[in-house]
Amino acid sequence: MMELRKDPITRSWVICGDEAEASVSSGGFCPFCPESGLPLQVVATSPTVNGSPWSARAVVHPRPLYGIDGEPGRSGNGLYDTMRPVGAHEVLVENARHDRHLWNADDREIEEYLALCGQRIQDLKGDVRFKYISVFKNYGPMSGQEFDHPTSEIVATTFVPRRVLYELRAAREHYRVKERCVFCDILHQEQEQRQRIVEVRGEYMAGCPYAPRVPYETWIAPRNHEAYFERTAQKSGAMRDFAALLRRTLFRIRTIADGFHMVLHTSPNTVHRSETLGFWKTIEDDYHWHLEILPILGNKAKSYTFKEVYYSPVSSETAAAILRERPTE
Ligand SMILES: [Zn+2]
Ligand SMILES: [Zn+2]
Ligand SMILES: [Zn+2]
Numbered sequence: 001m002m003e004l005r006k007d008p009i010t011r012s013w014v015i016c017g018d019e020a021e022a023s024v025s026s027g028g029f030c031p032f033c034p035e036s037g038l039p040l041q042v043v044a045t046s047p048t049v050n051g052s053p054w055s056a057r058a059v060v061h062p063r064p065l066y067g068i069d070g071e072p073g074r075s076g077n078g079l080y081d082t083m084r085p086v087g088a089h090e091v092l093v094e095n096a097r098h099d100r101h102l103w104n105a106d107d108r109e110i111e112e113y114l115a116l117c118g119q120r121i122q123d124l125k126g127d128v129r130f131k132y133i134s135v136f137k138n139y140g141p142m143s144g145q146e147f148d149h150p151t152s153e154i155v156a157t158t159f160v161p162r163r164v165l166y167e168l169r170a171a172r173e174h175y176r177v178k179e180r181c182v183f184c185d186i187l188h189q190e191q192e193q194r195q196r197i198v199e200v201r202g203e204y205m206a207g208c209p210y211a212p213r214v215p216y217e218t219w220i221a222p223r224n225h226e227a228y229f230e231r232t233a234q235k236s237g238a239m240r241d242f243a244a245l246l247r248r249t250l251f252r253i254r255t256i257a258d259g260f261h262m263v264l265h266t267s268p269n270t271v272h273r274s275e276t277l278g279f280w281k282t283i284e285d286d287y288h289w290h291l292e293i294l295p296i297l298g299n300k301a302k303s304y305t306f307k308e309v310y311y312s313p314v315s316s317e318t319a320a321a322i323l324r325e326r327p328t329e
Helices: 109-124 162-178 182-193 228-231 240-254 269-275 298-305 316-325
Strands: 005-006 013-016 042-046 056-060 074-076 080-083 085-093 131-137 153-159 197-201 204-207 218-220 259-265 291-298
Touching: 042 109, 042 291, 085 109, 109 131, 109 153, 109 240, 162 182, 182 197, 182 204, 197 240, 197 316, 204 240, 218 240, 240 259, 240 291, 240 316, 269 316
Parallel strands: none
Antiparallel strands: 005 013, 005 080, 042 056, 056 085, 074 080, 085 153, 131 153, 131 259, 197 204, 204 218, 218 291, 259 291
16 A cells, blocks of 8 residues: 655655555457557547547556545654545556657657647646646656656656755745746746757747756757646647657667656646645746756766766766757657
């Protein structure tokens, strides 16, 4: 039985418990291929753009870490806080085809996948129990990848994950002092300095952050201010350049790294506004959605995984220069 525990010092939540040994065998069939015929709980499906049965779809995770029913039932035991892992855990099948990844699919297919991400986020935010919706992807042998089929995951939680909370607090503080979005300020400076940009495509920019956590860390963000990914994703045509830039960036990264983690950062569920003492009052102006890609360099993984301070043996400027020269298809 898994439970959520709050670290009493850093105040971040972890999901923790003794998991039963996974004994799921699909007998060699991929459960996500349309022809597998295995029973899946389909949540949403995007229409086809090229004659395949569908272009992307969301299904309930076959072994969910979070359960959809009930209340978190937060309780304390002395210093320690715990709650039930109430939430939603879905697999986002990126493509009907087993061999079409985000770096080699059609841009139109990737657009459908991104629209589906937006739709699922919007829909899950309708549930007031959920404070944050995470979309992420683990790819490659060292990443914790679960399935062979091209998939991402979406998780709705009753808390805001630590990294996002740090960003939200810092963005709000920057806005309080400067009345500007910190991400917009960074994007402007990067466009002036032109040292860490990988590629600009329409409204979007891919670049290596000034202080990377891992070598070749790359972010993609809209160049104009927008706090909510799902709002952009649901505007017709707004994701076309993003789809192409995502595909080209992942293609570049895959020529350097065996795997990667990818995570979308967007605004939390702001229906909790009143309860949080105005915490989200300026969020529309202070937060800015973006996608973070953290490559996993197989042989170097060890050298930075266990350090207390992030260490990157490749500077952001060199990383961006190398990525710029890499093939994109
Ligand atoms: Zn498959
Ligand atoms: Zn901004
Ligand atoms: Zn972020």
